[in-house]
Amino acid sequence: MIIDCHGHYTTAPKELEAFRKKQIDGLSEASASRAKPRLDITDDQIRESLEGAQLKLQRERGSDVTIFSPRAAGMGHHIGDGTTSLHWTQACNDLIHRCVRLYPKNFVGVCQLPQTPGVPPTNCIDELERCVKELGFVGCNLNPDPSGGYWKDPPLTDKWWYPFYEKMVELDVPAMIHVSMSCNPNFHTTGGHYINGDTTAFMQLITADLFKDFPTLRLIIPHGGGAVPYHWGRYRGIAQDLKKPPLTEHLLRNVFFDTCVYHQPGIDLLLKVIPVDNILFASEMVGAVRGVDPATGHYYDDTKRYVDAASLGDADRRKVFEGNARRVYTRMKLST
Ligand SMILES: [Zn+2]
Numbered sequence: 185m186i187i188d189c190h191g192h193y194t195t196a197p198k199e200l201e202a203f204r205k206k207q208i209d210g211l212s213e214a215s216a217s218r219a220k221p222r223l224d225i226t227d228d229q230i231r232e233s234l235e236g237a238q239l240k241l242q243r244e245r246g247s248d249v250t251i252f253s254p255r256a257a258g259m260g261h262h263i264g265d266g267t268t269s270l271h272w273t274q275a276c277n278d279l280i281h282r283c284v285r286l287y288p289k290n291f292v293g294v295c296q297l298p299q300t301p302g303v304p305p306t307n308c309i310d311e312l313e314r315c316v317k318e319l320g321f322v323g324c325n326l327n328p329d330p331s332g333g334y335w336k337d338p339p340l341t342d343k344w345w346y347p348f349y350e351k352m353v354e355l356d357v358p359a360m361i362h363v364s365m366s367c368n369p370n371f372h373t374t375g376g377h378y379i380n381g382d383t384t385a386f387m388q389l390i391t392a393d394l395f396k397d398f399p400t401l402r403l404i405i406p407h408g409g410g411a412v413p414y415h416w417g418r419y420r421g422i423a424q425d426l427k428k429p430p431l432t433e434h435l436l437r438n439v440f441f442d443t444c445v446y447h448q449p450g451i452d453l454l455l456k457v458i459p460v461d462n463i464l465f466a467s468e469m470v471g472a473v474r475g476v477d478p479a480t481g482h483y484y485d486d487t488k489r490y491v492d493a494a495s496l497g498d499a500d501r502r503k504v505f506e507g508n509a510r511r512v513y514t515r516m517k518l519s520t
Pocket residue numbers: 190192256362406468
């Protein structure tokens with residue numbers, strides 16, 4: 185079985201966008217008088233939005249199931265206040281739940297969180313619990329920078345985040361550390377801000393001892409770990425200078441990378457540098473890069489090709505494609 189641990193609902197019907205627009209247009213009203221807009225989307229619209237996109241690509245590329253979450257750039261945690269974020273998050277998560285119910289063999293749900301800059305993530309606990317216990321979701325996307333490129337909240341190792349981690353541990357669900365859109369014009373969302381976010385999160389983890397406090401907490405750094413594998417010597421050396429244990433002990437019992445790296449040399453480097461037990465197959469399709477690489481004639485984000493072509497033994501390849509995802513997303517129950 186091939187599990188793609190990183191897919192977003194980037195093709196949602198336009199009614200979802202209209203819902204969001206209504207929310208944003210209503211922000212001038214007082215918070216208490218703002219109602220949650222209605223969202224009317226039919227099952228047929230959902231089917232149509234998926235059949236020609238994610239489902240078609242699963243079939244064509246040969247993956248079986250996608251761990252599926254709301255569009256990451258669309259989370260927009262910086263917009264409005266906690267109520268705005270909660271209403272939007274619930275609507276997006278409910279829609280993912282409907283996708284999973286319509287295609288239970290193809291999708292497993294992961295939730296967005298109702299984060300807001302300056303608001304402690306304690307306010308995300310109820311929604312995480314609802315998604316896991318009522319909707320059967322297996323994880324969440326945690327935004328390390330709800331301000332969208334200005335990094336106004338404390339680092340991921342700060343006690344600010346601890347009550348949320350406690351709930352993750354209790355529910356036994358991992359988080360993918362995933363930023364949303366950039367509102368800082370210096371950072372292109374998917375080319376700059378995403379990769380910065382991945383690299384920054386990993387560096388934050390190096391400087392502290394988060395996993396001493398949470399030995400079973402599991403975090404996935406997407407997009408191949410940002411710049412981390414390429415600069416592995418730098419990060420090992422910084423950890424050493426800080427008198428931290430080797431990174432394999434310090435972080436790699438708890439931190440995992442995905443394979444959203446869109447060329448063969450990048451995947452080869454990732455697989456060479458990072459232990460195979462810490463790498464989960466992912467493509468992030470349909471998402472950040474949608475074109476065809478003229479050098480290969482294949483889609484950049486058809487990452488299965490790169491993993492297939494990498495020099496990996498069969499047992500290790502199975503770990504990357506399936507075993508590691510099952511180990512990290514322990515609540516995921518898939519029939520083989
Ligand atoms: Zn993503």
